Amino acid sequence: MATIDDVARLAGVSTATVSRALRGLREVSGPTRTRVLEAAARLGYVASPSASRLAGGKTRSIAVVVPRITRWFFATAVEAVERTLHEAGYDLLLYNLGGREGARRRLVHQAASLHKRVDAMMLMATPLQPEDIDVVAGLPLPGITVSSGTPVTGWPSVRIDDVAAAATATRHLLALGHRRIAHISGDPTDELPFTTHLDRRAGYELALREAGLEPDPARYAEAPFTIAGGSHATTELLGRGMPPTAIFAACDEMAMGAMAVLRQTGLRVPEDVSVVGIDDHDAAAAVGLTTVAQPAAEQGRLAARTLLEPLCLGTELVPTTTVLPTMLVIRQSTSVPRAREGER
Amino acid sequence: MATIDDVARLAGVSTATVSRALRGLREVSGPTRTRVLEAAARLGYVASPSASRLAGGKTRSIAVVVPRITRWFFATAVEAVERTLHEAGYDLLLYNLGGREGARRRLVHQAASLHKRVDAMMLMATPLQPEDIDVVAGLPLPGITVSSGTPVTGWPSVRIDDVAAAATATRHLLALGHRRIAHISGDPTDELPFTTHLDRRAGYELALREAGLEPDPARYAEAPFTIAGGSHATTELLGRGMPPTAIFAACDEMAMGAMAVLRQTGLRVPEDVSVVGIDDHDAAAAVGLTTVAQPAAEQGRLAARTLLEPLCLGTELVPTTTVLPTMLVIRQSTSVPRAREGER
DNA sequence: CTGAAAGCGCTTACAG
DNA sequence: CTGAAAGCGCTTACAG
Numbered sequence: 001m002a003t004i005d006d007v008a009r010l011a012g013v014s015t016a017t018v019s020r021a022l023r024g025l026r027e028v029s030g031p032t033r034t035r036v037l038e039a040a041a042r043l044g045y046v047a048s049p050s051a052s053r054l055a056g057g058k059t060r061s062i063a064v065v066v067p068r069i070t071r072w073f074f075a076t077a078v079e080a081v082e083r084t085l086h087e088a089g090y091d092l093l094l095y096n097l098g099g100r101e102g103a104r105r106r107l108v109h110q111a112a113s114l115h116k117r118v119d120a121m122m123l124m125a126t127p128l129q130p131e132d133i134d135v136v137a138g139l140p141l142p143g144i145t146v147s148s149g150t151p152v153t154g155w156p157s158v159r160i161d162d163v164a165a166a167a168t169a170t171r172h173l174l175a176l177g178h179r180r181i182a183h184i185s186g187d188p189t190d191e192l193p194f195t196t197h198l199d200r201r202a203g204y205e206l207a208l209r210e211a212g213l214e215p216d217p218a219r220y221a222e223a224p225f226t227i228a229g230g231s232h233a234t235t236e237l238l239g240r241g242m243p244p245t246a247i248f249a250a251c252d253e254m255a256m257g258a259m260a261v262l263r264q265t266g267l268r269v270p271e272d273v274s275v276v277g278i279d280d281h282d283a284a285a286a287v288g289l290t291t292v293a294q295p296a297a298e299q300g301r302l303a304a305r306t307l308l309e310p311l312c313l314g315t316e317l318v319p320t321t322t323v324l325p326t327m328l329v330i331r332q333s334t335s336v337p338r339a340r341e342g343e344r
Numbered sequence: 345m346a347t348i349d350d351v352a353r354l355a356g357v358s359t360a361t362v363s364r365a366l367r368g369l370r371e372v373s374g375p376t377r378t379r380v381l382e383a384a385a386r387l388g389y390v391a392s393p394s395a396s397r398l399a400g401g402k403t404r405s406i407a408v409v410v411p412r413i414t415r416w417f418f419a420t421a422v423e424a425v426e427r428t429l430h431e432a433g434y435d436l437l438l439y440n441l442g443g444r445e446g447a448r449r450r451l452v453h454q455a456a457s458l459h460k461r462v463d464a465m466m467l468m469a470t471p472l473q474p475e476d477i478d479v480v481a482g483l484p485l486p487g488i489t490v491s492s493g494t495p496v497t498g499w500p501s502v503r504i505d506d507v508a509a510a511a512t513a514t515r516h517l518l519a520l521g522h523r524r525i526a527h528i529s530g531d532p533t534d535e536l537p538f539t540t541h542l543d544r545r546a547g548y549e550l551a552l553r554e555a556g557l558e559p560d561p562a563r564y565a566e567a568p569f570t571i572a573g574g575s576h577a578t579t580e581l582l583g584r585g586m587p588p589t590a591i592f593a594a595c596d597e598m599a600m601g602a603m604a605v606l607r608q609t610g611l612r613v614p615e616d617v618s619v620v621g622i623d624d625h626d627a628a629a630a631v632g633l634t635t636v637a638q639p640a641a642e643q644g645r646l647a648a649r650t651l652l653e654p655l656c657l658g659t660e661l662v663p664t665t666t667v668l669p670t671m672l673v674i675r676q677s678t679s680v681p682r683a684r685e686g687e688r
Numbered sequence: 689c690t691g692a693a694a695g696c697g698c699t700t701a702c703a704g
Numbered sequence: 705c706t707g708a709a710a711g712c713g714c715t716t717a718c719a720g
Contacts, residue, residue: 014691017690027689032690046456048398052715053696054696054698057715069422070419079412082442083442093435095430096427098426098427257627260631282570286572286605288608347697359698360709361707371705392696392698394696396697396698398698400699
């Protein structure tokens with residue numbers, strides 16, 4: 001393995017000059033730089049990250065924490081983050097809580113250790129206890145939160161307005177004439193106290209009340225934010241009798257699960273039951289799902305850039321909250337309710 | 345930030361002893377160890393990874409390369425890998441090729457640099473050019489390949505038998521009496537030369553020939569391994585006229601896309617068209633999809649353990665190929681073809 | 689623009 | 705079982 005000394009010797013300069021030339025610092029003359037680059041190339045030299053981290057104090061890597069990498073939103077956002085980071089020469093350390101409270105605790109516990117291995121951290125929809133927030137905010141490390149989840153004092157945040165997105169979805173159903181609108185969301189079995197479903201439920205109830213309807217707990221069912229979760233919640237809902245004419249699912253994965261169960265039960269979508277979700281999942285167009293689109297990749301990209309800027313430019317990280325727009329995308333899973341059709 | 349010197353001073357021992365005590369080496373007496381641990385705890389001391397990597401030569405991190413983290417198989421496998429690695433105290437550096445040839449090239453190009461930042465690497469379904477294989481195999485770094493993708497000389501491998509899995513799916517349809525069996529797979533638009541679809545197509549053709557049928561190119565359509573891809577391929581297939589009585593999709597995501605399009609076209613599943621996939625995706629049960637199940641998390645876990653063992657125990661990495669079993673799971677998306685039904 | 693030298697914070701023979 | 709000391713391979717004031 002070639003070291004910086006080998007390159008210095010071959011190029012006939014000091015290691016300081018090699019270091020400067022290779023990093024593109026401009027206090028190096030053209031000819032010298034050329035000699036160094038040639039020597040480095042000849043030896044196949046690559047600086048040791050451990051050594052430069054120790055000497056330079058920068059790790060050029062970022063920790064990204066997600067609840068579950070298997071869910072569409074996080075996988076899509078992480079993909080964008082990964083690309084942005086690697087293009088900037090940064091490494092991505094992945095931490096997947098996997099819905100385990102133990103993993104969350106370990107993460108907070110390790111915070112002190114984490115800050116020695118990364119230059120910044122990105123928390124996606126990560127729930128934190130009040131005492132954790134202080135620990136995390138107290139790290140000598142810039143950070144950002146993405147999507148809902150606990151805000152961290154002094155950290156910027158990139159997200160959508162979950163209450164508004166949910167209200168938009170619900171208002172769409174109301175405008176079509178639906179009154180018996182169910183909502184599937186949340187995850188009672190989850191060890192971690194996520195908050196996304198709370199905001200979305202609030203938006204649903206807000207829209208109902210605007211329309212003069214009182215939210216009915218019997219029209220609410222909980223399950224994980226997955227296709228299977230949507231199926232379970234819908235099955236539970238149907239089991240209560242008096243089926244809804246429409247279902248607002250807190251995310252597209254749940255909406256797809258709902259559509260599957262409805263059809264297996266012999267109910268047509270949208271003729272018998274309309275379904276709307278939130279996300280604009282890759283598959284939403286394929287299955288004809290009406291949804292409130294949110295820019296997942298864009299949130300990841302933006303968050304990564306926000307973190308990278310102060311790291312690369314040495315500027316201050318400004319704790320701004322960026323709320324990205326959502327948009328209703330009407331496809332084939334929603335229509336006027338049957339009763340209403342009859343009226344015409 | 346407390347350093348090892350602070351701890352040594354507070355505990356009244358040398359830094360060498362602190363280092364040994366904290367890492368649990370047993371050449372430290374009980375009382376001394378206790379004093380060191382107390383001092384470290386009091387100071388909130390955590391060893392600097394950069395320093396111990398430089399001094400010790402081990403990074404305690406592993407690079408995991410996936411084609412697309414957004415696809416079910418990779419997200420599920422990575423989740424298992426992440427858990428296994430973190431439980432062993434290893435960090436996971438994520439590299440997502442994102443279907444970009446440039447990313448693959450950069451990865452191989454960076455190989456020399458990569459080996460200085462990780463102790464091992466895991467390549468999931470990563471296609472390599474013949475010349476790349478030598479580069480990768482030549483790294484002074486243990487590695488493992490997971491799922492199909494180019495084998496690397498001297499590296500172990502964890503996978504399923506893709507040809508057999510595809511044959512199982514196809515034979516299931518043949519046994520039900522289907523003769524017009526279409527296959528959707530592959531991805532002509534992908535920049536990267538993946539191989540999974542080739543194996544699965546081979547298994548499909550193998551099973552057809554066993555049954556005395558000649559594979560018909562008109563019954564084959566290509567698209568990405570996603571729900572949307574499955575929809576596109578199925579739409580293309582249907583556009584050719586003479587619809588098949590059954591579709592074998594190369595993965596469950598494609599199968600779900602196929603089911604969506606069939607239903608939108610007014611065709612019932614399975615009454616008019618049977619659909620079978622490969623994976624046993626989280627959502628397969630919810631949508632009633634018959635599939636050949638493969639253990640995605642298990643492959644990730646096993647691959648991580650295989651890599652960890654030699655790293656932790658200092659033993660040799662044995663280049664074994666582990667082929668995990670697959671299993672046909674019959675649900676509601678397959679049945680006897682209509683013509684056959686009439687015969688009864 | 690370039691170099692000599694200190695220092696980053698650990699681990700590891702080596703000696704006792 | 706413990707310590708003094710060298711060394712891992714860089715970066716960065718400082719001086720010129």
